[in-house]
Amino acid sequence: MGDFLKYEQDGKVATLTMNDPDNRNPLTGNSAAAEFVAMAARIEADPSVRVVILTGAGAAFSAGGNVKDMKKYQGDAIQPMPIRDEYRRGIQRLTLAMYNLDVPLIAAVNGFAIGAGCDLACMCDIRIAAESAKFAESFIKVGIIPGDGGAWLLPRVVGMSKAAEMAFTGEMLDAQAALSCGLVSRVVPDDQLMQTARELADRIAANPGPTLRLTKRLLREGQVTRLDSLLELSAAYQALAHKTAEHAEAVNAFIEKRKPDFG
Structure with missing residues (x-):
């Protein structure tokens, strides 16, 4: 299926691991979008999967968009309409696939969840953060808007006022601040993150x-x-x-x- 998403299933629980730790698991400039779409279809078609845990390899959950890859949009070589279509065929398909996944989805946020990475966590139903986790709706810091649907997702998680503060400043939230605003439902020590996510997944998976x-x-x-x-x-x-x-x-x-x- 690809090299970005690692899939493991243990009983009724599937774990998806974004597996490009050297680049902090970016969601653009690679095969991430296509792999997420294909994986969502696979899970939808498999009734043996009752819960999915999503996490990232290494020190980041996901750094979001690949800023180095955005260099290609400069100059006259590419015009606005092809860029629009690239978003529609790429990261926005990821958003629709993950948000519309019928299986309960737990984000185990193990480090930086930045830009589209923060929004990816918001596509999940439940978010658990390691103590080292950091969150930012940081698009404004690189002069762009949330092209992945973050302006729709984030307010539904933290409310409009906090979402506006995050989007307008682009500033980082630590795990405790994320807990305070409802971005995550709990914060646990780093070495307990996956165990906590799995215990919750097992309690959910015990149901029909x-x-x-x-x-x-x-x-x-x-x-x-x-x-x-x-x-x-x-x-x-x-x-x-x-x-x-x-x-x-x-x-x-x-x-x-x-x-x-x-x-």
Whole structure:
């Protein structure tokens, strides 16, 4: 599939590791976007995967866009329309693939999450930070805007005021500041990051796989739709959930006073 994303599956939990530590796991100027899109499709098609953990190799989660690669946009050799198309076919496809992934996604942020790297963490459902983690919506520092959808993602995670502060200053947040503003849900010692993420993933994966995917989809739709529309969708999803083998097992286990077995 490529060399950027390393895939490992242990039971019902898959771990994705961005694997270009020498360059701090950049998301542009390489095959990252195509690999994320392909990996999302692979996971969607595999019902054995109930939870995904995303992390980075080395000292960074992801440094975001490859600034050295942006040199190619200078001068008259490339015009605005091809640049626009490059974003649409590249990093923006990554955004859509990861944000729309039906499987619960945990970001285990092990170091710098900068620019698009910060936004990648915001595409995940849950973010856990190592004590050494650093976050920045830093596009303004290199004279560009969040071309990956960060202006939509970040306010939904930290609120508009904090998102504006981060985007307008480009300043770095340490792990504790990220915790204070809700960018992450917990901070743990560096050497406990992956263990903590895995323990959380195991607690999630203990639940029925089909219903986990339906629940995540409802949470996503709930961010962008009216209450009455979401209720209609919830009724349809509930009808599907009631007819799953996992629901039948849960009901029978409750009645029989035993622990359910969801496979």
